[in-house]
Amino acid sequence: MCDIGDQDDLFRYTSGRWLINEKYQLEQRFVKFNVNNLCSQAASLFGPKARCIRIAKMGGNFNKAFLLTMNDGNEVIAKIPCPNSGTPVLTTTSEVATLKFLRSRISIRVPEVYAWKSDPTNPVGAEYIIMEKIRGVPLAERWETMNTLERYQIIDRIVEMEKELLSLKFPAYGSLFLQDSLPSEYRRCPLPTDLDPTGLFYIGPSCSRAHKASFDISNSNIGPWTSILDFALSIPHRELALVANNREKVQHHLTHFSEDQSADEYCDLLQKVLLVLPALSRHPQVLARAGSTIWHTDLHLGNIYVSTDDPTTIEGVIDWQSAQAAPLFIQAQFPEFLRPPKDYSPGTEIPALPDNFDELDPDERVRATKEQTLAAQSKYYEMFCLAYNKPVYDAMELDRRLWEPFTCCQLFSHGSLVPLRNALIRLSQDWDLLGLPGRCPFEFTEEDIKRHNGQVQQYECAINTRE
Incomplete structure (x- = not known):
């Protein structure tokens, strides 16, 4: 019989506390599953006489990770994604493909996948991956x-x-998947034969946690993308769709940082990003560093x-x-x-x-x-x-004024528009110095900049407090 202890403790996050919105944070890290069936599935990997005798909970912010020990001494890691880990089904499917792809292509070892299910209706009652326990100890x-x-x-x-x-050159931006692992409605881009001679993998939609909201809205505009401009434009479009579908939630998040912030201003800043991304995406220094x-x-x-x-x-x-x-x-x-x-x-x-x-x-x-x-x-x-x-x-x-607009569109956990607004102000002020064509398509008034500078101080204080 497997030594399980308190099963509820395995389902909950127990590694820390939150000062703000703790109930929500804990819900995002709670997963209930059938512990005995998970242990049985792991034991079956080692033959009919093997059984799991111990399950030990390990740390994890986005996943439940467990060390499972068998009666013959074998050990495996079982990983179950939490609600905050990314897009359901696709995140697990892509992680499996990524591990399988990298095992034969880089010299540093990555865990071997022994068994996995991305359909939560399986007997374990949740998505899971059972994988190799890497030798040694954490650095x-x-x-x-x-x-x-x-x-x-x-x-x-x-x-x-x-x-x-870096030597692995991909034909598109997105996440790795195994052939026949995605429903037909998702787009996919095959890998070149020199990278995947057996044709087992392809690039599909992005499983970055930043794209999770896009899956909640629709299956469009989530990749794969074959051009840097298409990839770049998807980011502000994703956030604009998020505001359109969850305006009250977004406004609450913005107000949490400052009463002066609004969803209207956020949308205005995102529209400004859409205006400058075509020029940034054509900049020679950006293009030279845009390989997938x-x-x-x-x-x-x-x-x-x-x-x-x-x-x-x-x-x-x-x-x-x-x-x-x-x-x-x-x-x-x-x-x-x-x-x-x-x-x-x-x-x-x-x-x-x-x-x-x-x-x-x-x-x-x-x-x-x-x-x-x-x-x-x-x-x-x-x-x-x-x-x-x-x-x-x-x-x-690469000059941060050139790359920041690609990375600041997402509404960060602190809820501040300062990083996004700051990137756009710097870009508008230094447009000519950066060798960008024509004139910047927008300007910030002195009043805008004065208000921004006041929020910068508030933002820096908030970040220092978090650290």
Whole structure:
């Protein structure tokens, strides 16, 4: 008999609390399923005499993850998506395809899929994936005790993995799927034979969590897209459709940040984005960095597994859910565990301690030393990309005024329009300097900018409080 413990505890999120809207947040992370049937399905993978004797809950913000142990010592990971994980059915289907595709195409190990169901009417009562448990331990358990050279060896290996990912050239933007895994109403784009000689995969609709609202509205405008302009235009169109269908909800979200924000202003800003995206999408620097690439965009220390004997040996990388083929200039970024501190300066300048370091109090010295160490690691990653993965370095160096309008349309969790408005103000002010054709199709008044600057202070305070 499997040692289950309190079943309700397996269904609930128990890793944290929320100060705001906690009931909703918990509902988005609650999944009820048949525990015994999940354990039986996992045990059946190892023969008729195998049985699951233990199920241990693991962390996860978008999924329930469990370590299942069999009576013969075998272990597997079972993963069940939460309501907030992405589009039902498609997110699981695409994750399976992505894992199967990458296993034979990059040298770092990704989990092998043993069994899966994307139809929640199966005996488990929920979508699930049963997959390989990657050997080793999370890098989070070793990072703090590793010396600088050992950490740099990990960074070397991550850059090598990203170089392998970059070599996979996709013909469209969207998510990976296995053949015959989608209903016929969804569009799909086959992969070239050099990338998929057996014809097992194709690019289908995007399963990015940002596109979930689009599926709630219709099956149109969700990809795949074969041009950067079509991909770009889908983003503001998706948000405009969301406002049209859920105006009251969107207004409530906006008001939560500031009473001065309105759904009308949000729509006006999105219309401005639609006006500038054609020019941005034709800009030579954007086009040069717009290749369709699959990337791991949540590369934190918990998703990298290393050897128990040698922490510089990466055993595997997990959590490829919602990975999609998207423009490189959107994908390429510092890995989460190497994200630089606020005052980081890109380029060849070596990060140093502040000039007044000796005058700081002990707590300030500790903080300054920690930030300098993080900045040095970020700098090593940046320079290693410059030397060995230049397209990624170039994508990260793209002027943010050119790429921000592609990424700021979605209404963020804080509910502020500041990032989107700020991107458009900067673009309108520097249109000629950026080499864009003609004149910017809109202007902001002095009163608009004054009001915006006041909200910037409120926004920065809110972000600092969250951090």
